[in-house]
Amino acid sequence: MSRLAEFRQLEQKLAQQLAELEQLKGSSELKKEIEFEEKLRDLLNKYGFSLRDIINILDPQSNRRAAPAVAEKTPRRARQIKQYKNPNNGEIIETKGGNHKLLKEWKAQYGSDVVESWVS
Structure with missing residues:
Protein backbone atom coordinates (compact mmCIF):
# COMPACT_ATOMS: atom_id res chain seq x y z
CA MET A 1 0.00 0.00 0.00
CA SER A 2 1.36 3.41 -0.89
CA ARG A 3 2.04 5.96 1.81
CA LEU A 4 -0.67 8.23 0.41
CA ALA A 5 -3.29 5.47 0.48
CA GLU A 6 -2.26 4.52 4.01
CA PHE A 7 -2.48 8.19 5.08
CA ARG A 8 -5.98 8.57 3.62
CA GLN A 9 -7.16 5.35 5.23
CA LEU A 10 -5.88 6.46 8.64
CA GLU A 11 -7.39 9.90 8.14
CA GLN A 12 -10.75 8.30 7.38
CA LYS A 13 -10.55 6.09 10.50
CA LEU A 14 -9.66 9.14 12.61
CA ALA A 15 -12.65 11.07 11.28
CA GLN A 16 -14.91 8.12 12.08
CA GLN A 17 -13.53 7.84 15.62
CA LEU A 18 -13.92 11.59 16.18
CA ALA A 19 -17.56 11.34 15.11
CA GLU A 20 -18.11 8.48 17.59
CA LEU A 21 -16.41 10.51 20.33
CA GLU A 22 -18.68 13.50 19.69
CA GLN A 23 -21.70 11.22 19.79
CA LEU A 24 -20.56 9.83 23.17
CA LYS A 25 -19.95 13.31 24.58
CA GLY A 26 -23.60 14.16 23.98
CA SER A 27 -24.82 10.96 25.63
CA SER A 28 -26.81 11.45 28.82
CA GLU A 29 -25.73 8.00 30.05
CA LEU A 30 -22.07 9.00 29.87
CA LYS A 31 -22.78 12.24 31.73
CA LYS A 32 -24.55 10.28 34.49
CA GLU A 33 -21.62 7.86 34.83
CA ILE A 34 -19.06 10.69 34.98
CA GLU A 35 -21.15 12.52 37.60
CA PHE A 36 -21.50 9.31 39.66
CA GLU A 37 -17.75 8.64 39.53
CA GLU A 38 -16.92 12.19 40.62
CA LYS A 39 -19.39 12.04 43.53
CA LEU A 40 -18.11 8.60 44.58
CA ARG A 41 -14.48 9.74 44.58
CA ASP A 42 -15.40 12.87 46.57
CA LEU A 43 -17.25 10.71 49.10
CA LEU A 44 -14.30 8.30 49.38
CA ASN A 45 -11.93 11.21 49.98
CA LYS A 46 -14.27 12.77 52.55
CA TYR A 47 -14.32 9.58 54.67
CA GLY A 48 -10.78 8.41 53.89
CA PHE A 49 -11.70 5.15 52.19
CA SER A 50 -10.22 3.55 49.10
CA LEU A 51 -11.96 1.55 46.41
CA ARG A 52 -10.48 -1.63 47.91
CA ASP A 53 -12.05 -0.76 51.30
CA ILE A 54 -15.45 -0.39 49.66
CA ILE A 55 -15.08 -3.70 47.85
CA ASN A 56 -14.18 -5.42 51.14
CA ILE A 57 -17.22 -3.85 52.84
CA LEU A 58 -19.64 -4.81 50.07
CA ASP A 59 -18.14 -8.23 49.31
CA PRO A 60 -15.91 -9.57 52.12
CA GLN A 61 -15.39 -12.86 50.29
CA SER A 62 -13.80 -11.19 47.25
CA ASN A 63 -10.22 -11.23 48.55
CA ARG A 64 -10.50 -14.91 49.47
CA ARG A 65 -11.52 -15.78 45.93
CA ALA A 66 -8.74 -13.70 44.39
CA ALA A 67 -5.87 -15.32 46.30
CA PRO A 68 -4.91 -18.75 44.97
CA ALA A 69 -4.80 -21.50 47.54
CA VAL A 70 -1.27 -22.54 48.45
CA ALA A 71 -1.00 -26.30 48.44
CA GLU A 72 1.12 -28.11 50.97
CA LYS A 73 4.30 -29.34 49.34
CA THR A 74 4.72 -33.05 49.71
CA PRO A 75 8.17 -34.52 49.34
CA ARG A 76 8.86 -36.41 46.15
CA ARG A 77 8.80 -40.14 46.22
CA ALA A 78 12.30 -41.57 46.00
CA ARG A 79 13.15 -43.17 42.68
CA GLN A 80 13.30 -46.93 42.62
CA ILE A 81 16.56 -48.62 41.71
Whole structure:
Protein backbone atom coordinates (compact mmCIF):
# COMPACT_ATOMS: atom_id res chain seq x y z
CA MET A 1 0.00 0.00 0.00
CA SER A 2 1.36 3.41 -0.89
CA ARG A 3 2.04 5.96 1.81
CA LEU A 4 -0.67 8.23 0.41
CA ALA A 5 -3.29 5.47 0.48
CA GLU A 6 -2.26 4.52 4.01
CA PHE A 7 -2.48 8.19 5.08
CA ARG A 8 -5.98 8.57 3.62
CA GLN A 9 -7.16 5.35 5.23
CA LEU A 10 -5.88 6.46 8.64
CA GLU A 11 -7.39 9.90 8.14
CA GLN A 12 -10.75 8.30 7.38
CA LYS A 13 -10.55 6.09 10.50
CA LEU A 14 -9.66 9.14 12.61
CA ALA A 15 -12.65 11.07 11.28
CA GLN A 16 -14.91 8.12 12.08
CA GLN A 17 -13.53 7.84 15.62
CA LEU A 18 -13.92 11.59 16.18
CA ALA A 19 -17.56 11.34 15.11
CA GLU A 20 -18.11 8.48 17.59
CA LEU A 21 -16.41 10.51 20.33
CA GLU A 22 -18.68 13.50 19.69
CA GLN A 23 -21.70 11.22 19.79
CA LEU A 24 -20.56 9.83 23.17
CA LYS A 25 -19.95 13.31 24.58
CA GLY A 26 -23.60 14.16 23.98
CA SER A 27 -24.82 10.96 25.63
CA SER A 28 -26.81 11.45 28.82
CA GLU A 29 -25.73 8.00 30.05
CA LEU A 30 -22.07 9.00 29.87
CA LYS A 31 -22.78 12.24 31.73
CA LYS A 32 -24.55 10.28 34.49
CA GLU A 33 -21.62 7.86 34.83
CA ILE A 34 -19.06 10.69 34.98
CA GLU A 35 -21.15 12.52 37.60
CA PHE A 36 -21.50 9.31 39.66
CA GLU A 37 -17.75 8.64 39.53
CA GLU A 38 -16.92 12.19 40.62
CA LYS A 39 -19.39 12.04 43.53
CA LEU A 40 -18.11 8.60 44.58
CA ARG A 41 -14.48 9.74 44.58
CA ASP A 42 -15.40 12.87 46.57
CA LEU A 43 -17.25 10.71 49.10
CA LEU A 44 -14.30 8.30 49.38
CA ASN A 45 -11.93 11.21 49.98
CA LYS A 46 -14.27 12.77 52.55
CA TYR A 47 -14.32 9.58 54.67
CA GLY A 48 -10.78 8.41 53.89
CA PHE A 49 -11.70 5.15 52.19
CA SER A 50 -10.22 3.55 49.10
CA LEU A 51 -11.96 1.55 46.41
CA ARG A 52 -10.48 -1.63 47.91
CA ASP A 53 -12.05 -0.76 51.30
CA ILE A 54 -15.45 -0.39 49.66
CA ILE A 55 -15.08 -3.70 47.85
CA ASN A 56 -14.18 -5.42 51.14
CA ILE A 57 -17.22 -3.85 52.84
CA LEU A 58 -19.64 -4.81 50.07
CA ASP A 59 -18.14 -8.23 49.31
CA PRO A 60 -15.91 -9.57 52.12
CA GLN A 61 -15.39 -12.86 50.29
CA SER A 62 -13.80 -11.19 47.25
CA ASN A 63 -10.22 -11.23 48.55
CA ARG A 64 -10.50 -14.91 49.47
CA ARG A 65 -11.52 -15.78 45.93
CA ALA A 66 -8.74 -13.70 44.39
CA ALA A 67 -5.87 -15.32 46.30
CA PRO A 68 -4.91 -18.75 44.97
CA ALA A 69 -4.80 -21.50 47.54
CA VAL A 70 -1.27 -22.54 48.45
CA ALA A 71 -1.00 -26.30 48.44
CA GLU A 72 1.12 -28.11 50.97
CA LYS A 73 4.30 -29.34 49.34
CA THR A 74 4.72 -33.05 49.71
CA PRO A 75 8.17 -34.52 49.34
CA ARG A 76 8.86 -36.41 46.15
CA ARG A 77 8.80 -40.14 46.22
CA ALA A 78 12.30 -41.57 46.00
CA ARG A 79 13.15 -43.17 42.68
CA GLN A 80 13.30 -46.93 42.62
CA ILE A 81 16.56 -48.62 41.71
CA LYS A 82 16.31 -50.47 38.40
CA GLN A 83 18.61 -53.33 37.56
CA TYR A 84 19.37 -53.99 33.90
CA LYS A 85 21.03 -57.26 32.86
CA ASN A 86 22.46 -57.44 29.36
CA PRO A 87 21.72 -60.98 28.10
CA ASN A 88 24.43 -60.70 25.42
CA ASN A 89 27.40 -60.30 27.77
CA GLY A 90 25.91 -60.74 31.29
CA GLU A 91 26.77 -57.20 32.48
CA ILE A 92 24.52 -55.77 35.20
CA ILE A 93 23.77 -52.06 35.78
CA GLU A 94 21.94 -50.63 38.78
CA THR A 95 20.60 -47.10 38.34
CA LYS A 96 17.82 -44.83 39.60
CA GLY A 97 17.60 -42.78 36.40
CA GLY A 98 18.28 -43.02 32.71
CA ASN A 99 21.41 -40.88 32.77
CA HIS A 100 23.82 -43.80 33.17
CA LYS A 101 26.63 -43.79 30.59
CA LEU A 102 26.61 -47.54 29.84
CA LEU A 103 22.79 -47.63 29.82
CA LYS A 104 22.77 -44.87 27.19
CA GLU A 105 25.27 -46.82 25.10
CA TRP A 106 23.11 -49.94 25.30
CA LYS A 107 19.99 -47.98 24.29
CA ALA A 108 21.85 -46.47 21.34
CA GLN A 109 23.15 -49.89 20.27
CA TYR A 110 20.12 -52.17 20.93
CA GLY A 111 17.21 -49.70 21.07
CA SER A 112 15.36 -48.32 24.07
CA ASP A 113 12.50 -50.85 24.00
CA VAL A 114 14.88 -53.82 23.96
CA VAL A 115 16.99 -52.44 26.83
CA GLU A 116 13.89 -51.67 28.93
CA SER A 117 12.88 -55.32 28.58
CA TRP A 118 16.13 -56.25 30.37
CA VAL A 119 14.89 -54.78 33.69
CA SER A 120 14.92 -57.46 36.35
